[in-house]
Amino acid sequence: MAVEMTMPILVVDDYKTMIRIIRNLLKQIGFENVDEAADGQEAYQKMQENKYGLVISDWNMEPMTGYELLQKVRADESMKATPFIMVTAESKTENVVAAKRAGVNNYIVKPFNAGTLKAKMSAVLGDF
Amino acid sequence: MPAANVAAQVRTSLASLKASDLQDAQIMEVLKLAHQLTDTMKLFFSSLDQSICQEFNYIADYISRTRDEISALRPNDIKTERIPSAGVELEAVVGDTEKATETIMSEAEAVLCEDSTDYDEYRAAVEARMMTIIEACSFQDLAGQRVSKVVNSLRHVESRVARFAEVMGVRDADGFETEQEKAERERNEKNLLNGPALGGPETSQDDIDAMFAESGSVPDLDQNSIDSLFD
Numbered sequence: 001m002a003v004e005m006t007m008p009i010l011v012v013d014d015y016k017t018m019i020r021i022i023r024n025l026l027k028q029i030g031f032e033n034v035d036e037a038a039d040g041q042e043a044y045q046k047m048q049e050n051k052y053g054l055v056i057s058d059w060n061m062e063p064m065t066g067y068e069l070l071q072k073v074r075a076d077e078s079m080k081a082t083p084f085i086m087v088t089a090e091s092k093t094e095n096v097v098a099a100k101r102a103g104v105n106n107y108i109v110k111p112f113n114a115g116t117l118k119a120k121m122s123a124v125l126g127d128f
Numbered sequence: 129m130p131a132a133n134v135a136a137q138v139r140t141s142l143a144s145l146k147a148s149d150l151q152d153a154q155i156m157e158v159l160k161l162a163h164q165l166t167d168t169m170k171l172f173f174s175s176l177d178q179s180i181c182q183e184f185n186y187i188a189d190y191i192s193r194t195r196d197e198i199s200a201l202r203p204n205d206i207k208t209e210r211i212p213s214a215g216v217e218l219e220a221v222v223g224d225t226e227k228a229t230e231t232i233m234s235e236a237e238a239v240l241c242e243d244s245t246d247y248d249e250y251r252a253a254v255e256a257r258m259m260t261i262i263e264a265c266s267f268q269d270l271a272g273q274r275v276s277k278v279v280n281s282l283r284h285v286e287s288r289v290a291r292f293a294e295v296m297g298v299r300d301a302d303g304f305e306t307e308q309e310k311a312e313r314e315r316n317e318k319n320l321l322n323g324p325a326l327g328g329p330e331t332s333q334d335d336i337d338a339m340f341a342e343s344g345s346v347p348d349l350d351q352n353s354i355d356s357l358f359d
């Protein structure tokens with residue numbers, strides 16, 4: 001199934017600069033319908049109000065981490081199928097294993113580039 | 129009253145009793161015995177007084193030495209100068225970095241949006257924005273100098289605290305942490321908040337990709353991989 005390029009994507013990060021970088025990368029890839037949240041709590045609230053085609057989330061945020069957001073999303077019937085990519089500086093194997101066990105669709109370690117983001121999005125959503 | 133004085137007073141009383149020309153042999157015997165007892169007590173109490181005095185002298189010396197060491201630590205300098213100054217420098221680094229990032233991002237975005245059809249005009253616009261980006265990168269020099277100052281301050285505090293601990297023979301207390309530190313540690317453990325690894329990612333993107341490429345759920349880890357999780 002072809003990927004809808006106008007689908008809304010939720011970017012979750014507590015650093016405005018990182019959100020801006022991801023926004024720009026997504027724009028270069030062709031996705032312009034991007035929403036943002038500063039932590040897991042705000043993201044979860046937005047996900048209750050809107051339906052997103054993809055969530056791209058940082059791990060280390062306050063008060064709710066990306067890991068907690070992932071667990072909440074996967075436990076919530078209304079949003080458990082939403083594709084979820086973790087983009088983080090947490091690079092220990094235990095983090096990757098924990099995220100995978102919690103149901104993350106892919107995992108990107110920071111710093112990263114547009115090519116990596118596009119490749120992981122393709123792996124999760126299909127070619128676009 | 130010091131113990132030696134008490135013993136002396138008892139001896140004086142006994143001498144006075146003896147001098148009162150008592151005739152009873154039994155009383156004289158008791159007085160003699162009491163005399164011997166006070167002599168013994170005098171020796172005992174005087175040695176006791178001396179050891180207590182030595183203890184107090186030792187404690188006084190220790191307190192004086194500790195005071196000198198704390199003074200050498202220059203706690204007021206650390207509290208009022210070095211730590212606040214390090215905080216201000218780090219805040220300045222964050223501020224400079226944010227400002228530079230904002231400039232670089234804005235200029236880069238402007239270049240991406242540049243849509244002049246005239247080649248010379250386009251080139252001039254891009255070159256001007258590139259120069260602004262290059263200028264903005266000068267923040268790194270300032271940030272480097274500020275961070276060096278902070279590192280020096282931390283080294284200063286570290287060396288003084290280490291010397292103080294060594295001289296005082298201080299050992300780390302077990303499990304001493306505030307409620308806030310405890311809560312933070314528990315949150316970090318629960319959420320696996322390890323922070324960025326020094327010298328690049330601990331697990332490379334290729335290794336992560338390999339884990340996600342495998343079918344099924346989480347790949348089984350061998351003992352070395354499990355051990356590395358606990359290093």
